[in-house]
Amino acid sequence: MRKIKKILQLVTFAVIVFSCGSGGLNKSKGELIGVKGKKYFPEKPYGMVLIPGGSYIMGKSDDDIASIEDAPTKTVTVRSFYMDETEITNSEYRQFVNWTRDSVLRTALAIKAEEILQSDANPESTGGIREYAFIEADTSQLSVYDKWKLENEVYESDDEYYANQTLNWDVDLILDRNDYPDNEYLEVVESFFLADDKVFNERRTWDTEKFIYRHKYSDVTGSKGYMKRMQERKDDLVNALLEEGYIDETTAGGFPTYTFYEDGRDLIEDAVEDRIVITDKFMQSEFPDLDRSKFIREVPVPIYPDTTVWIRDFKYSYNEPMHNDYFWHDAYSEYPVVGVTWFQASAFCEWRTLTKNAYQKTKKKKSLVPKFRLPTEAEWEYAARGGLQGGMYPWGGPYTKNDRGCFMANFKPMRGDYAVDQALYTVEANAYDPNGYSLYNMAGNVSEWVNSSYESEAYDFSITMNPNVNKEENNKKVVRGGSWKDVKYYLQVSSRDYEYANQPRSYIGFRTVHEFLGADMTANTMTNQTIQKENNKRSTIK
Ligand SMILES: [Ca+2]
Ligand SMILES: [Ca+2]
Numbered sequence: 237m238r239k240i241k242k243i244l245q246l247v248t249f250a251v252i253v254f255s256c257g258s259g260g261l262n263k264s265k266g267e268l269i270g271v272k273g274k275k276y277f278p279e280k281p282y283g284m285v286l287i288p289g290g291s292y293i294m295g296k297s298d299d300d301i302a303s304i305e306d307a308p309t310k311t312v313t314v315r316s317f318y319m320d321e322t323e324i325t326n327s328e329y330r331q332f333v334n335w336t337r338d339s340v341l342r343t344a345l346a347i348k349a350e351e352i353l354q355s356d357a358n359p360e361s362t363g364g365i366r367e368y369a370f371i372e373a374d375t376s377q378l379s380v381y382d383k384w385k386l387e388n389e390v391y392e393s394d395d396e397y398y399a400n401q402t403l404n405w406d407v408d409l410i411l412d413r414n415d416y417p418d419n420e421y422l423e424v425v426e427s428f429f430l431a432d433d434k435v436f437n438e439r440r441t442w443d444t445e446k447f448i449y450r451h452k453y454s455d456v457t458g459s460k461g462y463m464k465r466m467q468e469r470k471d472d473l474v475n476a477l478l479e480e481g482y483i484d485e486t487t488a489g490g491f492p493t494y495t496f497y498e499d500g501r502d503l504i505e506d507a508v509e510d511r512i513v514i515t516d517k518f519m520q521s522e523f524p525d526l527d528r529s530k531f532i533r534e535v536p537v538p539i540y541p542d543t544t545v546w547i548r549d550f551k552y553s554y555n556e557p558m559h560n561d562y563f564w565h566d567a568y569s570e571y572p573v574v575g576v577t578w579f580q581a582s583a584f585c586e587w588r589t590l591t592k593n594a595y596q597k598t599k600k601k602k603s604l605v606p607k608f609r610l611p612t613e614a615e616w617e618y619a620a621r622g623g624l625q626g627g628m629y630p631w632g633g634p635y636t637k638n639d640r641g642c643f644m645a646n647f648k649p650m651r652g653d654y655a656v657d658q659a660l661y662t663v664e665a666n667a668y669d670p671n672g673y674s675l676y677n678m679a680g681n682v683s684e685w686v687n688s689s690y691e692s693e694a695y696d697f698s699i700t701m702n703p704n705v706n707k708e709e710n711n712k713k714v715v716r717g718g719s720w721k722d723v724k725y726y727l728q729v730s731s732r733d734y735e736y737a738n739q740p741r742s743y744i745g746f747r748t749v750h751e752f753l754g755a756d757m758t759a760n761t762m763t764n765q766t767i768q769k770e771n772n773k774r775s776t777i778k
Contacts, residue, residue, distance in 0.1 A: 279605075281605075281750050289317070290313070291313040292618055293311055293625075293626070294614055310695055313701050321675060322666050323665045324572065324748065325570050325573060326568050326571055327570060332539060339403060340446065342404070348423075364417040364421060365424070370403065371404050399450070413440075428446055428447075442540075449538075449539045455531045456531070461708070465531075466526055537577075541563050542740040543562060544559060546558040546575075546742045549721075555742075562574070572662055572681060573745050574662065575740040576685075576745065577739065581746040585608045585748050586607075588748065606750065607750070611748075612686060613686045613705075614702070614704065615702075616686045620729040622678070624671075624672060627729065644679070645679045646662070647727055662720055663681060668680075680722075681720060684716050684744070685746040691705060712735070720743060722743070
């Protein structure tokens with residue numbers, strides 16, 4: 237049994253002095269006035285619409301023809317949130333790809349430049365690859381804290397060191413083979429292209445596997461996550477104390493309480509009379525593996541969409557043109573991105589958050605924005621219903637054609653005939669009429685990854701307020717809405733389907749959501765007019 241020291245001895249800091257000084261009383265006049273922050277105005281992100289929160293009946297009220305019975309009805313409540321009007325398009329995803337590609341290239345160039353500068357006989361020489369070196373932090377402009385951090389930072393690896401240096405984005409990348417500034421630059425950039433003998437169409441082709449986004453997230457609720465591990469360790473500790481005879485357990489009113497013995501009381505922080513309070517902070521100081529930084533997970537995500545999905549998903553059809561052109565060709569810019577895994581979709585969300593907040597930080601008056609993320613399954617279904625109670629499809633239903641005989645979405649209306657609805661594969665992300673929340677293609681076109689994992693045993697959540705089940709170890713993630721290759725059953729707002737998180741498909745894409753902070757409007761308190769007004773505020777980039 238290891239000795240547990242009493243660590244909290246500094247309580248004497250809690251001193252209340254009213255005897256001298258005004259203590260800021262003039263400002264508050266002695267009233268409780270709160271601490272003022274910046275004024276926060278929720279801003280509708282570009283390309284998103286506000287979905288007012290509310291309660292609804294989730295699941296299949298209609299006949300479950302496939303009798304999968306994985307979606308029984310349940311009343312759930314979701315908070316207000318913003319959602320992308322359309323599926324994320326090729327053009328939007330290219331912004332992520334280009335940013336990652338450029339930062340990977342710039343990092344490689346900067347590392348090479350640093351090597352050269354350090355070995356240079358003539359350190360004064362400039363130009364060529366040296367232009368791409370990391371920017372020396374100009375410490376005269378830094379705050380005391382940033383300066384201190386810079387000087388005291390210890391990096392565990394070269395990778396980590398490089399990841400914390402500042403890239404020089406002011407000098408343009410040169411990718412034209414005729415214009416490389418010097419041999420070192422050439423070597424670095426060419427190493428990111430496929431060797432000519434591996435290229436089929438004589439086009440210069442990036443070696444896409446080399447463009448990796450380091451997707452970071454903190455594992456709080458997973459099976460090996462912070463909360464689980466913390467609870468296990470606390471239980472172990474209490475058991476050990478019991479065994480050693482430092483405490484006795486008495487069960488009163490259903491709760492275990494503990495009686496301390498004299499020598500045991502000194503052992504542990506905050507042991508107050510019969511109650512044992514073992515704080516997270518205490519545990520972290522005793523068990524270093526419980527430090528929160530140990531629960532930051534990093535998943536290396538190759539960011540290029542897998543264009544071979546067009547060929548692999550449909551072995552016996554001729555999809556070469558889609559394979560070659562779908563992601564990059566201007567003709568498909570406004571079409572939904574496909575061939576992205578759940579991890580790529582999640583990385584995209586993180587990148588979008590970081591990009592927005594990097595901008596916000598440059599503006600004094602702007603607060604940081606909450607995370608962009610994948611919707612939970614409950615949010616997705618609520619949004620798909622577009623404010624209609626008990627509708628079968630985003631437009632209500634029960635038919636898939638409108639009164640002029642036109643199809644309402646892109647799917648496979650008849651056995652074997654993908655194109656009766658005028659669309660063979662995907663269509664532009666804003667095709668067809670939007671639903672009551674101004675969302676396009678919540679049924680059909682491409683299925684959409686959501687954050688939740690798929691449990692075949694019906695909805696595996698007991699909490700009905702913002703429910704979500706995302707079990708890290710469950711690699712099956714829910715996809716929703718059906719796609720161009722699906723029959724109409726999958727287009728229903730309540731139909732569930734799944735795919736493995738690392739499996740890209742030619743018929744799965746995604747869209748993102750963004751927390752709405754502020755007076756929580758609900759569909760009940762907001763009239764349709766105010767929703768419309770909010771959503772008609774066209775976000776513009778000034
Ligand atoms: Ca179709
Ligand atoms: Ca869709």
